[in-house]
Each structure stands twice: as structure tokens, then as C-alpha cells.
Amino acid sequence: GIQVEQSPPDLILQEGANSTLRCNFSDSVNNLQWFHQNPWGQLINLFYIPSGTKQNGRLSATTVATERYSLLYISSSQTTDSGVYFCAGLIYNFNKFYFGSGTKLNVKP
């Protein structure tokens, strides 16, 4: 399998602040996804991003596949952004996603 390391493990922001979350992989991945688990436990797929940059509203993600990392940017954070952000990587030989341990984000009003 692969090791997935996320940083920081915990993050506290004031509403309106920007942040960058990072995900490192021990090996090259064929597929990479970012998920948000809200305080009620629901998992939402944010980005499918094996390489390049994508944007969706205040969120954007960049994956540099050759250097085995991905970044998730949150701009103008809102309290509804609180929760745990997971990245997960998939290598075709292994047929399953490997998850990081998450970044727990708390956005304060």
C-alpha cells in the first residue's frame, strides 16, 4: 500500500481567513481525491484531482503528481467549513483508496 500524510493535523481559523492543507504520498498515485467530513459525520467529495489545479467556489486544489503531494486551499473561510478534511490516494495495482488521517478544521465566528 501507500502512506498518506496530512498536515496540519489540527487548524483553528477565524472566519474570513485563508488556509492551505497539505497531503503527501509515499508513492505516486493514479487518482487523488479530497473529502470533507462535516461535524455530523457526512463525507462530501470535494475534488477528483490526480494532477493539475481545480477550483470550486472558495475551494481550490492543486496536485503535483511528480512530487507526490496535493494542496487544498480554503479562502475566506466560513463556520460551515468546519470539520475534517481527508485526502485519499489510489494506485491502480491496489484497487482501493488509502486515506490520510485528516486535518481537523475549526472555523470560529
Next chain:
Amino acid sequence: GEEVAQTPKHLVRGEGQKAKLYCAPIKGHSYVFWYQQVLKNEFKFLISFQNENVFDETGMPKERFSAKCLPNSPCSLEIQATKLEDSAVYFCASSQSWQGVGYTFGSGTRLTVV
């Protein structure tokens, strides 16, 4: 539908009892995946299906866990003789492909073994 439907949302079992969890994938998705989320956010892959066929079962503790995906029925994950350490949230996800296109999670079943 456009969501992965998991039932029940909560399940409480005494140690040694059986637990059965259900998952209805998104229509048109051929792949179903089961994950176990324990304390400290750790996700453990259990098993995946391609339609009704087991695709990858390398994560399954086979002595007590079993799973099925039968035609025209929700997929199921069954735990015989539950143990305290089985307490976790069990997530099901479905996808159009095993590479993860359209990967969507259900809302999970929280299993508490007492």
C-alpha cells in the same frame, strides 16, 4: 437515485450478537466499497464489489465479517458475533469505476457494541 443510501443510521448490539448493515449504491454505479472508520479518523478499507462479484476483499476480517451485493437488492455487510472493537462508523461508497470516477459516500452506519 443520486445518493448512496445506508441503513440503519445507528445500530447497537450486545457483544456476541450479529449486526447487519445495508447499502444501496447510486443507480448506474457498478462498484461498491465498504470502509470502517474508527477513532482518530482512521479509515480502513474492508471490501469492494463490481456488481455482485467481489472485486477486492483484502481488508476483510473473514472469520466474522461477510458481505454481499445481490442483483436488485441493497448490498449488505454482516458481522457475526460482534466484539467491542467492531464499534465504528461503517461507510459505503459507490463509483462508476474502480478508479474512483464519481466516488460518492453514504452517510454511514454507526455501530456500537456494548
